[in-house]
Amino acid sequence: MKILVTGAAGFIGSHLCERLLEINEIEVIGIDGFINPSLKQTKLRNLRLLLTNPRFQFHQVDLRDADLKNLLEGVQVVYHLAAMPGVRTSWGTDFQAYVDHNIVATQILLEAVREHPLTKFIYISTSSVYGEKVGKVSETSMPTPLSPYGVSKLTGEYLCKVYQASYAIPIVILRYFTLFGPRQRADMAFHRFIKGILQRESIQIYGDGLQTRDFTFIKDCVEATVAALDAEGVIGEIINIGGRERASILEVISLLEYLLNKKANLEFTERLKGDPLDTWADISKAQTLLNYNPVCSLKTGLEQQIIDIRSNHMSH
Ligand SMILES: NC(=O)c1ccc[n+]([C@@H]2O[C@H](COP(=O)([O-])OP(=O)(O)OC[C@H]3O[C@@H](n4cnc5c(N)ncnc54)[C@H](O)[C@@H]3O)[C@@H](O)[C@H]2O)c1
Secondary structure, X not given: OEEEEEOOOOHHHHHHHHHHOOOOOOEEEEEXXXXXXXXXXXXXXXXXXXXXXXXXXEEEOOHHHOOHHHHOOOXXXXXXXXXXXXXXXXXXXXXXXXXXXXXXXXXXHHHHHHOOOOOEEEEXXXXXXXXXXXXOEOOOOOOOOOOHHHHHHHHHHHHHXXXXXXXXXXXXXXXXXXXXXXXXXXXXXXXXXXXXXXXXXXXXXXXXXXXXXXXXXXXXXXXXXXXHHHOOOOOOOEEXXXXXXXXXXXXXXXXXXHHHOOOOEEEEEOOOOOOOOEOOEOOHHHHHHHOOOOOOOHHHHHHHHHHHHHHHOOOO
């Protein structure tokens, strides 16, 4: 089976490709435009293991001007992860990049698969589409994004839905809740925290640090994502992918202080606009449809992320 993965050089895309290639009969075509040139070294490092695999083909190309007809030749399933991520940077003039990569690029890909028979088109969305909710959030909850990023990803979902309705594209939408683990993006909280503590630099905490997140370990999330390949009854569905543990930012900091045996130097700043206070996934649908069962604890996952940061992100 041939699978196309967009955003293949990213944090999540690279892990997904590696896991897919553990299945012998799968070939993966990875696309990534390295859209932030300053992250080129990170992307190349993410791809390191993949590039030696004869069943992996990589194309460094932007979806908006890729020869998609050719790239889709023989492809049965598309995983669409390519996007401009991050809530903080989605305000102001930077929003244009969110429109280009999350909306326009998604529409171009959907147009390309219109004439191309697929068994599944799996769109990776985010908990940011929900906005501020109280308690566990299920897929039936009304999306009310708080950030331009959330709006752009929700627009991508709606584009998938209209292409499904008019052209019978077999859409599956997975909404991920904050991911962590090896290769986590340098702009994400745990990455900043671990590096800050190791280098004894101050760490900015937005707000009072009591905000909570449903933290999902990368390998758990990838298992759910791969399960969507063969799962029945998922076409047209939206499925939350959350983690095993929720915690507040301050709880994560104290766990890191314990694991690193160093004190964090915290600097509290204003709460981020567009960031909800709490996220909490109801994952019962994923349990039923994808047999999903997140196993990795926060502590074990953080230990793995610390190893990654020590070996790849510290000057020796
Ligand atoms: N990281 C999280 O916690 C999280 C949570 C929820 C949802 N998501 C979603 O998961 C997906 C992957 O996120 P990530 O954290 O791995 O981000 P990432 O930035 O590491 O990966 C995204 C990749 O997409 C590529 N890309 C973007 N626009 C492109 C285009 N037009 N053409 C080709 N390549 C393009 C980028 O170069 C990048 O390598 C995104 O869709 C994001 O919205 C992530």
